[in-house]
Amino acid sequence: MKNSRRNRRIIGVTAPLLFLFVVSLTGGLYAASAGEILSRVDQVMNAPKDRKVTMKMVLVDKNGNEKVRIAESYQKGDDHRLIKFLEPADQKGVGFLSLPNDVMYVYFPAFKKVRRIASHVKNSNFAGTDFTYDDLSTFKYSEDYNPELLEETDSFYVLKLVPKPGVKKDYSFLKMWVDKGSFHPTKVEFYDKSGNLWKVLKMREIEKIKDYFVAREMEMKDLKKQHSTKMIMEEIELDTGIPDKIFTKRYLRRTR
Amino acid sequence: MKKEILLTLLCALPLWAGVNGFVETYNRYWVNADSGRWTWNENSFQALFEGAPSEKLHYYAELRFRTFGFPGISSLSDLQRKEKDRVFPYSLELKEAYADIYGFLLDDLDLRIGKQIIAWGTADKINPTSNLSPYDLEDFFDFGAKLGVNSLKATYTKDPWSFDLCFVPVFTPSTMPPPEYADVLFGGTGLSGDYQIRNFSDTIMMPENKITEASEAGSRVSTNIYNWDLSLSYFHGYIGFPLPEKAEMIPDSSSGTVDVRTFLSYPEVDVIGADFSGSLFGLGFWGEGALFVPEDYVLTREIVTPQGPVSSVDTILRRDEPYLKFVLGSDYTFGDGTYINAQYIHGFIHENGRDSLNDYLVFRLEKKFLNDELKIAPLSFAACVTDWGEPGDNYGFVWIPEIEYKPQDNIELTLGAFVIDGKGTGMFPRMKEHDELYFKTKLSF
Numbered sequence: 001m002k003n004s005r006r007n008r009r010i011i012g013v014t015a016p017l018l019f020l021f022v023v024s025l026t027g028g029l030y031a032a033s034a035g036e037i038l039s040r041v042d043q044v045m046n047a048p049k050d051r052k053v054t055m056k057m058v059l060v061d062k063n064g065n066e067k068v069r070i071a072e073s074y075q076k077g078d079d080h081r082l083i084k085f086l087e088p089a090d091q092k093g094v095g096f097l098s099l100p101n102d103v104m105y106v107y108f109p110a111f112k113k114v115r116r117i118a119s120h121v122k123n124s125n126f127a128g129t130d131f132t133y134d135d136l137s138t139f140k141y142s143e144d145y146n147p148e149l150l151e152e153t154d155s156f157y158v159l160k161l162v163p164k165p166g167v168k169k170d171y172s173f174l175k176m177w178v179d180k181g182s183f184h185p186t187k188v189e190f191y192d193k194s195g196n197l198w199k200v201l202k203m204r205e206i207e208k209i210k211d212y213f214v215a216r217e218m219e220m221k222d223l224k225k226q227h228s229t230k231m232i233m234e235e236i237e238l239d240t241g242i243p244d245k246i247f248t249k250r251y252l253r254r255t256r
Numbered sequence: 257m258k259k260e261i262l263l264t265l266l267c268a269l270p271l272w273a274g275v276n277g278f279v280e281t282y283n284r285y286w287v288n289a290d291s292g293r294w295t296w297n298e299n300s301f302q303a304l305f306e307g308a309p310s311e312k313l314h315y316y317a318e319l320r321f322r323t324f325g326f327p328g329i330s331s332l333s334d335l336q337r338k339e340k341d342r343v344f345p346y347s348l349e350l351k352e353a354y355a356d357i358y359g360f361l362l363d364d365l366d367l368r369i370g371k372q373i374i375a376w377g378t379a380d381k382i383n384p385t386s387n388l389s390p391y392d393l394e395d396f397f398d399f400g401a402k403l404g405v406n407s408l409k410a411t412y413t414k415d416p417w418s419f420d421l422c423f424v425p426v427f428t429p430s431t432m433p434p435p436e437y438a439d440v441l442f443g444g445t446g447l448s449g450d451y452q453i454r455n456f457s458d459t460i461m462m463p464e465n466k467i468t469e470a471s472e473a474g475s476r477v478s479t480n481i482y483n484w485d486l487s488l489s490y491f492h493g494y495i496g497f498p499l500p501e502k503a504e505m506i507p508d509s510s511s512g513t514v515d516v517r518t519f520l521s522y523p524e525v526d527v528i529g530a531d532f533s534g535s536l537f538g539l540g541f542w543g544e545g546a547l548f549v550p551e552d553y554v555l556t557r558e559i560v561t562p563q564g565p566v567s568s569v570d571t572i573l574r575r576d577e578p579y580l581k582f583v584l585g586s587d588y589t590f591g592d593g594t595y596i597n598a599q600y601i602h603g604f605i606h607e608n609g610r611d612s613l614n615d616y617l618v619f620r621l622e623k624k625f626l627n628d629e630l631k632i633a634p635l636s637f638a639a640c641v642t643d644w645g646e647p648g649d650n651y652g653f654v655w656i657p658e659i660e661y662k663p664q665d666n667i668e669l670t671l672g673a674f675v676i677d678g679k680g681t682g683m684f685p686r687m688k689e690h691d692e693l694y695f696k697t698k699l700s701f
Contacts, residue, residue, distance in 0.1 A: 061627060067665050088665040089276050090700035101483050102535065112375040112402075116485055116533040118540030120589045128628040168538070170591060227627050250366070250413045254314070254358075 034147040037157050040183040041176070042140040046078035047212045050242040054235040057129055062226035069127065078140055080247040091127060095252045096136065104133065107252045114249045123170040130199065130220040130229040134169075145174065155180055171198070182206060182213040198224060210238050277303040278700040288689045295692060296395075298324045302351075314356035318404075320349045352404040366411045371404040374422055376476060376489060377544045378533040379583035382601050382618075384546035385489050385529030388422050388474050390496040391430040391605055396437040397656075397674060399605055403428065416480040420489075424472040427463055429522065430496030440686045441606045442497065454513035460498050461521045476529075484534035491529070494522040495550075495608055499573055502556045504565075523553045523574065523608075538588070545582035548608065552576045579603070579610040594623045604683070614682065616640045631660040642682040652684025653677060670696040 052074050059067040070087040079100040085091040093109035102119045122134040141147075145161035152158070161174040172195055177187040184206050190199040199222050203215035214236060221228040245251065284296035300322030308314045323344040329335060334342035354370030377383030381400030389402040407424045432438045463469040472493030479486055498520035506515040526549040533542035553574040558565045581603030589595050597620045603613040617640075622633040636656045643650035658672035674692045678685035 059627070065664075088700070090278075090666045090668070090698075092276055103480070103483050112373050113377075116378065116535075116540065116542070118535035118538060118587070120535075120538045120540065120587075123591065124589050124593060125628070225627060245364075245413075245415065248413065248415050250411070250415075250418070254356075 034149040034159055035142065037149065037159060037178055037183070038142045038145070038147040038161070041178055041185055042078070042142050044183045044213055045185075046140070048210070048214075048238040050074070050076040050239060051214075052235075052237040052240060052242060053233050056232045056234055058230040058232070059129060060228045060230070067128070069129070074242055074246050076242050076244070076247060080244075081136070082247055082252065083136060085127065094127065096126065096133070097247065097249065097252045098133075098136070099247065105249060105252055107249075114252055119168075122168075130222045130225075130227055131231070132170075135220070141176075144169070150175070156186070179206070182208075184213045184215065198222070209236060212238055214238075274306045275303060276306070276701060277301070278698050280696065280698045282694070282696045284692045284694045286690065286692050288691050294326070296694070297326055298322060300324070312358045314358070315354070316356075317353040318351040320351055322347060322349075350404075360410075362412070364413050366413070368409040368411075369407075371406050372409065373402045373404050374407065374409060374474075375402065376420075376474075376487075376529070376531075377583075378485065378487075378531040378542040379544045379585055380597065380599060382583050382599065382605060383544060384581035384583065384603065385491075385527070385531055385544055387491045387493060387496075387525075387527055387546075388424055388472065390428050393433045393441075393606075394431050396433040396441070397654075403431065418476075418478045420474075420476040420478075422474045422476075424493065425467070426465060426470045427472055427494050427522065429460075429462070429494075429498070432497075436690075437687070440683055452513045453516050454508060454511065455515040456518075457516070458500075458518045458520060461501070461519055463494065463522065484532055486532050487530065489527075489529040489531075491525075491527040493525065495525050496522070497606060497608070498522055499553055500555050501553075502558070504558050504560045506560050523550055525550045540587040541585070543582065543584045545580060547578055547580050549578045550574055550576055550609070574609045577610050579608075579613060581607075581613060592623070594621065596621045614640050614642050629662050631662075633658040633660075638684075640678075640682055640684060642680055648679070650680035650682065651678050652680070652682045652688070654684055654687075666700040668696070668698040668700075670694075670698075 052072070054070070054072050057069040057071065059069070068087065069085060069091065072084045072086060074082040079098075081096075081098045083096045085094045093107070095105075095107040097105045097107075097114075102122070104117045104119075104121070105114050106117055107114045117133075123132050125131070126133050126136050141161060144164060144167045146164055148160045148162070150158045150160050157178040157180060159174075159176045159178060161176060163169040163171065163173075170192070171190045172193050173191050175189040175191070176185050178184070179186050184203065186203050186206070188201040189197055190201070192198040199220060202219045202221075203217070204219070205216035206213055207216060208214075214233070216233045216236070218231040219228060220231075278301075280298075280300050280302070282296060282298040282300075283294065286293050286295045300320055302318065302320045305317040305319070306315065323346045325345040328342045328345060337343075350371065352371050352373060354368050354372040357367040357369070359365065360367045372389075374386070374388040375383070376386040376388070383400075386402075388407065389405045391399075392401040392403045393399070395401065405424055405428045406426060407422055410421045412419045433441065472491070474489065474491040474493070476487055476489040499522075500518045501521045502519040504517040504519075506517070508514065527546050528549070529544070529546040531542070531544035533540070535541070552572055555571045555573045556568060557571065558568045560566070583599055583601050585597070585599035587595065587597040599618045601616040601618060604616060607613050616638055618638045619635065620633055621635040622631055624631045634657050636658060637653055638656075639651070639653040641647045641651050653676070655675040656672060657675075658670060661669045663669070672694050674690070674694070676684055676688045676690055678688055
């Protein structure tokens with residue numbers, strides 16, 4: 001009897017602790033789950049060792065007027081990227097090189113030299129598109145954002161991404177729809193500092209090339225400017241062994 | 257003959273694989289002159305030829321054909337010339353033409369051979385470390401423009417290190433602005449205070465076309481340390497602006513005047529340079545310094561009579577004292593897209609010699625609208641104080657407000673002004689009657 005009472009007391013004392021432990025464990029599992037999803041997203045987005053893409057960017061203003069840019073993009077891993085414009089004529093040869101630790105360079109052929117650009121330009125639009133320098137730089141979402149799983153449907157995980165303390169972004173948070181099958185994002189909403197929806201990125205025609213999931217089309221819409229940029233990947237080459245020397249100032253200033 | 261060459265080239269254009277270029281018009285109006293007048297009338301066609309016959313070869317050529325200036329008609333025969341060159345003064349210029357050989361002998365060694373612009377330094381437009389390509393000062397307000405120079409450039413890269421070695425076989429001088437601006441930059445003869453000059457003539461003596469006389473060379477090593485780009489450089493050659501070496505004064509006793517003949521040459525110089533660029537707290541920072549080590553430069557003034565020189569006085573125009581020219585700059589882009597760029601400059605491009613260096617602040621604020629179609633730079637200026645002891649009486653500035661509109665890709669319309677004011681003897685006060693409006697159109701293809 002005494003033992004039974006003692007046991008009940010122990011249970012009575014430990015139950016709330018156990019409850020707290022279970023709750024915290026569940027919460028922890030939830031956070032880990034969101035983090036895991038975002039890590040998978042980063043893995044999928046940066047899965048190819050390298051990629052060379054010829055892309056067509058179609059800029060559409062609020063009146064439906066279109067401008068077209070054609071560029072070549074080289075990417076290696078998740079922190080080396082080189083972009084070169086081929087068209088239009090007044091932007092031909094303009095290049096952008098993004099390296100780890102926010103080291104970025106631009107090359108304007110008219111000035112004959114490579115210019116270092118500082119991180120203040122990261123949130124500026126690149127060459128009139130709706131993509132910022134930051135969007136075009138390579139980065140891992142999980143390094144810059146804390147994820148939270150908002151919703152899980154049959155097809156998607158919906159994550160809320162809040163910039164980590166100390167990471168400067170123009171967005172207060174992002175909402176990301178992640179395809180459960182491929183772990184490739186299909187849509188990202190960008191919210192401004194006031195919490196209003198600002199931009200929407202849609203990724204379409206996601207297909208498997210060499211075991212990697214790749215979106216052949218991305219469209220970024222700026223709702224404030226009523227302007228959009230559609231990025232169409234016309235040619236995609238994956239894992240071709242792009243040498244490191246491509247991601248240097250030496251190659252940035254080369255036209256071809 | 258020029259016309260035939262041009263026609264041949266224009267007919268051959270479609271045969272070239274990669275031809276881009278632009279058509280540009282540029283007009284300026286001097287608003288202070290009596291009831292105003294046009295000062296600049298330029299219409300140019302510039303073709304850029306570029307191609308890569310193989311993975312390791314690349315060529316580039318830039319050809320400019322333009323009509324520039326005003327009709328120079330003084331008689332009916334000028335209107336009857338078949339060339340029409342008095343009605344439309346025109347010229348043809350090969351601005352650059354070079355060949356690149358990538359991976360020459362070594363995988364990491366690139367050669368560029370031919371007429372090229374070699375641009376060193378991290379500062380914007382004013383680069384005291386960049387002395388291999390001469391300045392093109394034809395347009396005074398386009399300071400920082402360079403001319404292509406025949407040269408060989410070898411670049412060896414072992415990331416993050418890069419080594420440049422440049423050789424210019426024959427020194428090419430800088431071009432000068434029109435006389436009214438040249439006097440502002442370089443002063444007059446420097447003799448007018450002592451004599452009343454009747455006739456003035458000058459002769460420029462170029463270095464002899466020998467490897468020991470006319471050649472220039474430079475080297476540069478660059479790297480990246482802790483995310484900062486750094487470089488060191490060395491240049492041996494000439495300052496691109498001539499200085500008088502000898503002045504002969506021939507007095508005319510009947511009129512009390514003198515005829516002056518000056519002989520100018522180019523001073524030799526060694527330049528040790530360094531630059532950096534990087535990012536701190538989100539701002540861009542750069543700096544560039546060049547230590548110029550000149551030789552003594554002596555002006556000999558002679559009074560010459562029919563019997564020969566009767567007196568000769570030597571004056572040291574520039575001592576062999578090293579002097580430092582430098583630029584420090586920073587830029588930032590605000591959240592709303594407003595961009596600012598500021599540079600502090602010690603020693604402008606034409607200022608050489610320890611006692612002739614002035615301090616300048618160059619600032620530009622610009623903002624883009626309409627999805628980058630419209631760019632407005634309301635606050636863009638260069639300011640200078642030539643004497644900090646009495647800054648109120650020794651200052652000058654040029655304010656350059658500008659609007660650029662791109663109604664669609666490949667077309668650019670620019671409207672701007674040069675508003676100049678100041679006090680004292682500096683460059684800007686001497687130009688303060690030169691307020692001008694300008695308009696440019698540029699169509700790229």
